[in-house]
Amino acid sequence: MQTALQFGPILVHLDLLLRGLEKTIQLAALSILFGTAIGILGAVGRSFGPRFLSWAVAAYVELIRNTPLLIQLYFVFFSLPLFGFKLSSNMAAVVALSIHLGAYATEILRAGIEAIPEGQIEAAKSLGLSRYRIIRHVVLVPAARAVYPSLSAQFILQIMGTSIVGAIAAEELTAVANNLVMQTFRSFEVYIIIAIIYFVLVQAASLLFAGLGKLMFRWKV
């Protein structure tokens, strides 16, 4: 079969794709922000909280890490309304994505926390630092610094994870692309274009995360 690539019919709809890209960036940024916050609270709760909290966090992490993101999206969008929580497509997507990332971030940060040598905490205690300051400055920051590369890799996965929220009718980049495929029947061209857009987006995000890491985790001497 002969195939001639024709990008013209797609590129006239570039504004739609860019609007989709904007939504993708929004979903990724918000869910990374909330997901990281959940991760920090979760990791601290798991390592330093009372036993019941530690178990609750462990249960949350296991529940989320052992079920597909798509099912979590369906649950938030289709099942929660039956219990009276009705969220719009975008809200449901941010909630599900944040809860999803939160579990992974908890686990990654906990790994960093567990790697902190006991002696470091004992040294801080002998210096008379408060419990809050020990957890924050002596444990959490060095732990985050150590696992930051894994964390930013998880953020990248999160950006790409947004591509399935079209399943609950959120019009992000991939959903817009699927609409265009249905209108133009030029699937090959559409997917090439969005692959390029995703590539550029993820490259830019990688640079951003690397820069942020340098800024946040400078060694102070």
Add this chain to the structure above:
Amino acid sequence: MRTFLGGAGALLAGFVLALSALLPSIATAQSVEDIISRGKLVVAIDTTTPPYGFLDANLKPTGFDIEVANKMGEALGVPVEFVTVTSPGRIPALLTKQVDAVISIFSITPARAIQIDYSIPYAGQSAVVIAPKSTGIKGVADLVGKKVGLTRGTGEDGLLTKAAETNPGIEILRFDDYSSLLQAMVSGQIDAMGGGDYGEIYLKKAQNGDAFEQKYVLKTFYFGIGVAKGNDNLRQWINTWLFTMKTDGTLDALSMKYRNQPLPVLPVF
């Protein structure tokens, strides 16, 4: 050289013979008499289009279209042989004379009628707007300010997207498949949905499925029985037979059985 070519030719001839034995028998019948004297009616169906054509629990073809085909065989007094095709395979099945007729939600369109001939419509289906009984929706204007769900790339998508362009304020939510769309309707994530007029059958199976009703018709498609171009003998018999099926209520009974509602008014040509 000559012997080589001759040998190659003989080989080729043998190969073609062997190949033709593998090909399905070709339904060369042209007229009604041909079909009766051959002793079978060959019909193209699609088993992936419930409730019109699907496989039952025993993996046997069943559905509205399949019963119409069986009744056609009964009327001719011959058994029916089914050939399963996909929707893009319907016209080629007639062009290559593999089947006598196509009975497979074959919407009547002028573009298709250039290549094949249609009988008068035997069924019709509408793209409709479905919403909870409690919502007052009479037409497109009532959809403004509401969330309307549909399945990406369907006929309803085209019709409602156009409606949303001329009536700003209609929020369209596109789902990837019909089950997600129904789920969104049942869970109240959308205020109304676009779908086939048989959608209520599926909604009724849901927990609060009785709360929904058809609001208005977007567009009606009419299905005809397709025959090879110029096969007026068969087409005229089918039209006459369909006339009797319509007037004695057989088609409406079939529609009630599979679509849970009578057929729309079927214009003739």
